[in-house]
Amino acid sequence: MRTNxxxxxxxFSRAEEIQKEQQKRKQRWIEVGCVAVCMVLIIALGIGMPGIMGHAVSGSVTHNSGAASLIASQSQLGxxxxxxxxxxxGxxxxxxxxxxxxRRKDQAERKL
Structure with a gap:
């Protein structure tokens, strides 16, 4: 028989394990969410960039000569x-x- x-x-040890599992699950969702948001943002920018560049080219945006105008010309900005x-x-x-x-390496070490 075990003592009290x-x-x-x-x-207490089981409660700590449950809390760690919940924290890991929450962290996983945060990581997946961040990647998903980045992918949606890149896809949205890729789809919307031709329209945005069309407005910028038709406007009265002028560039002075110099090094900055080489990388910020309106055809390459998008x-x-x-x-x-x-x-x-990436x-x-x-x-x-x-x-x-x-995480997988840590889990493999715990199982051994």
Whole structure:
């Protein structure tokens, strides 16, 4: 038979395990949500960029000569914005996959 102290310790350890599982589940949803939001943002920008660039080209936007006008000309501005957001999505996806790999490694170590 177990003593009351042993039972209390088992109850507390099980409660801690349940809390950790809930935190992991919540963190997973946050990570998946961030990746989904980034993907939706990039797709929306990719779809809407021709219209946005059409308004910018038809407006009275002028560029002075210089280095900044080389990368901010109106024909390439849409590609620059989509490229930056795609890079951000790639970074977030890489971090997510790294965390998943570390989590699986930790779970494998716990099982052994």
């Amino acid at each position: 102290e042993e039972r209390m310790n088992l109850i 590609y620059i914005v989509v490229g930056i957001f795609s890079f951000a999505l 970074c977030i996806t890489t971090i997510l996959l790294y965390r998943i790999k570390e």
